[in-house]
Amino acid sequence: xxxxxxxxxxxxxxxxxxxxxxxxxxxxxxxxxxxxxxxxxxxxxxxxxxxxxxxxxxxxxxxxxxxxxxxxxxxxxxxxxxxxxxxxxxxxxxxxxxxxxxxxxxxxxxxxxxxxxxxxxxxxxxxxxxxxxxxxxxxxxxxxxxxxxxxxxxxxxxxxxxxxxxxxxxxxxxxxxxxxxxxxxxxxxxxxxxxxxxxxxxxxxxxxxxxxxxxxxxxxxxxxxxxxxxxxxxxxxxxxxxxxxxxxxxxxxxxxxxxxxxxxxxxxxxxxxxxxxxxxxxxxxxxxxxxxxxxxxxxxxxxxxxxxxxxxxxxxxxxxxxxxxxxxxxxxxxxxxxxxxxxxxxxxxxxxxxxxxxxxxxxxxxxxxxxxxxxxxxxxxxxxxxxxxxxxxxxxxxxxxxxxxxxxxxxxxxxxxxxxxxxxxxxxxxxxxxxxx
Ligand code: NIG
Ligand code: FE
Numbered sequence: 001x002x003x004x005x006x007x008x009x010x011x012x013x014x015x016x017x018x019x020x021x022x023x024x025x026x027x028x029x030x031x032x033x034x035x036x037x038x039x040x041x042x043x044x045x046x047x048x049x050x051x052x053x054x055x056x057x058x059x060x061x062x063x064x065x066x067x068x069x070x071x072x073x074x075x076x077x078x079x080x081x082x083x084x085x086x087x088x089x090x091x092x093x094x095x096x097x098x099x100x101x102x103x104x105x106x107x108x109x110x111x112x113x114x115x116x117x118x119x120x121x122x123x124x125x126x127x128x129x130x131x132x133x134x135x136x137x138x139x140x141x142x143x144x145x146x147x148x149x150x151x152x153x154x155x156x157x158x159x160x161x162x163x164x165x166x167x168x169x170x171x172x173x174x175x176x177x178x179x180x181x182x183x184x185x186x187x188x189x190x191x192x193x194x195x196x197x198x199x200x201x202x203x204x205x206x207x208x209x210x211x212x213x214x215x216x217x218x219x220x221x222x223x224x225x226x227x228x229x230x231x232x233x234x235x236x237x238x239x240x241x242x243x244x245x246x247x248x249x250x251x252x253x254x255x256x257x258x259x260x261x262x263x264x265x266x267x268x269x270x271x272x273x274x275x276x277x278x279x280x281x282x283x284x285x286x287x288x289x290x291x292x293x294x295x296x297x298x299x300x301x302x303x304x305x306x307x308x309x310x311x312x313x314x315x316x317x318x319x320x321x322x323x324x325x326x327x328x329x330x331x332x333x334x335x336x337x338x339x340x341x342x343x344x345x346x347x348x349x350x351x352x353x354x355x356x357x358x359x360x361x362x363x364x365x366x367x368x369x370x371x372x373x374x375x376x377x378x379x380x381x382x383x384x385x386x387x388x389x390x391x392x393x394x395x396x397x398x399x400x401x402x403x404x405x406x407x408x409x410x411x412x413x414x415x416x417x418x419x420x421x422x423x424x425x426x427x428x429x430x431x432x433x434x435x436x437x
Pocket of ligand 2: 097
């Protein structure tokens with residue numbers, strides 16, 4: 001089997017001798033690393049890691065000045081990567097995006113600068129409905145093409161796993177179309193992708209005044225078809241003021257549960273919507289946004305298995321209040337941070353920027369922010385048994401940084417790309433883009 005040895009690693013970040021599915025509270029500051037390390041990849045898996053020079057049992061020869069050449073006796077092809085002065089991280093796991101969309105919405109962005117709110121733009125047919133119109137007019141192939149560009153961009157920024165939602169279809173046909181695009185992306189992209197059905201993202205204009213009828217459509221037509229074609233791993237509802245109520249959400253999640261669709265929901269972005277409570281009632285894997293989270297909501301989350309997912313890109317871009325992530329961790333909760341990559345409230349999938357925002361705006365320590373964007377993100381997608389940390393047997397999705405001083409430098413030096421090489425599924429996905437920068 002093909003092997004890759006990454007040698008002379010200055011520091012190997014987020015190693016787990018005993019892998020956990022997520023980390024919470026104080027544990028989030030206890031990030032484990034290994035200095036002067038090596039990492040061996042076999043096939044698409046992390047085979048082993050250690051300090052200094054790897055065991056000769058792997059057939060790797062020490063030439064006296066560090067590891068340079070594979071031993072000539074070795075049967076399988078071995079690639080050696082010299083990571084002198086560089087750090088190795090597990091890839092980012094971005095647990096919340098809407099990155100399948102058509103075109104862009106920068107004109108609304110200017111309207112926002114002029115003073116219109118997100119909800120006002122939505123009310124006059126802009127926002128999500130604008131993206132739904134554009135999506136309707138765009139072919140599946142073109143949507144795949146546009147999304148692939150975004151996927152390649154985030155690969156280069158260090159993301160290795162991503163969740164993608166539907167929700168710009170809003171008709172049976174177009175929701176299925178979006179989910180088929182996501183299925184195609186799963187087939188052709190080296191990223192690990194999970195898909196979420198978000199039929200209840202916004203009320204289409206022709207259902208105005210008949211919200212119950214649209215909820216019926218989601219329940220009676222969309223969910224059964226999505227389930228019968230196995231197009232989604234999870235189900236989502238935008239449970240918030242001006243969008244879907246707690247009662248709508250309860251009905252939809254109940255219907256989804258009957259088809260084995262576990263919730264990952266949008267909750268409490270615009271108000272104390274009750275979304276957290278209804279999500280927890282249906283054993284949500286994650287509850288996301290959470291700008292409006294008080295004592296009651298934190299108490300509810302403590303008793304649950306739901307991962308709170310914070311989306312700093314949306315709060316930043318819409319210039320809105322920030323979720324109380326610090327208070328959540330201090331209360332003993334886990335948190336994940338994700339990009340929310342979408343054309344309306346967060347047109348960026350840059351997880352390095354999210355890592356910086358987690359530290360700067362939300363006062364997470366770098367160690368906590370690294371867990372929030374890797375292992376806890378993986379949990380919020382249901383893939384943390386296989387991704388999100390450096391552990392023997394886990395999938396080899398990781399990145400090698402440019403020469404940098406410490407792991408704290410990653411969130412500190414915000415705005416620039418610190419990733420030099422990416423390995424996904426044990427394959428080098430991108431090499432030396434930025435040697436000279
Ligand atoms: O997560 N809040 C709801 N949905 C997206 C925004 C989608 C859009 O505006 O296109 C979000 O922020
Ligand atoms: Fe979202």
